[in-house]
Amino acid sequence: MVHEIRTDGYRRGPDSPDGTTQRLWDRHRFQPGRLIVGLVALILTTLYGGDAGGWWSTPGWVVIPVLAAGLGIAGSIALAVYSVRRRRSAISASSETTEAPARISGRKAMR
Known part of the structure; x- marks a missing residue:
């Protein structure tokens, strides 16, 4: 190719x-949600890499709250971006024609 x-x-x-x-x-x-997940993984890698290298000491339980908070933030950002993009596409689809506006509820914008 x-x-x-x-x-x-x-x-x-x-x-x-x-x-x-x-x-x-x-x-x-x-996709900003994936960016947040990547940053959380990078932070956890840095924390445990520094611990393995002997630069500092990181307790083993740190992974659970950092990972849970990071995934929760990433999920809320992804949901917000999804809803904004869905609404924008429905608005642009309804403004492109002279028919009735697109319905926003449901899985896909319907006419």
């Missing part, structure tokens, strides 16, 4: 539909 990557941030490759160009950074959405 060979991609032609240009200096302006676009690519053209076999997986682009109809040979059109696609921006490299438009492939994935930013």
Whole structure:
């Protein structure tokens, strides 16, 4: 699979539909919940790495409250981002047509 990557941030490759160009950074959405989980894992790794290296002493029970708080914060952020994105997509879908506005409740926005 060979991609032609240009200096302006676009690519053209076999997986682009109809040979059109696609921006490299438009492939994935930013997910702040995953960022928080990664930062919590990095913090725990640093804590126990410093303990293993002899720089400081970290009690063994520290992992439970730090991990629980990190996962709780990440879950609430992910839920908030999901609801904002869902509402924005429903609003933009209802403003694109002259039909009745999209229904926001339920799994998908319905007309």
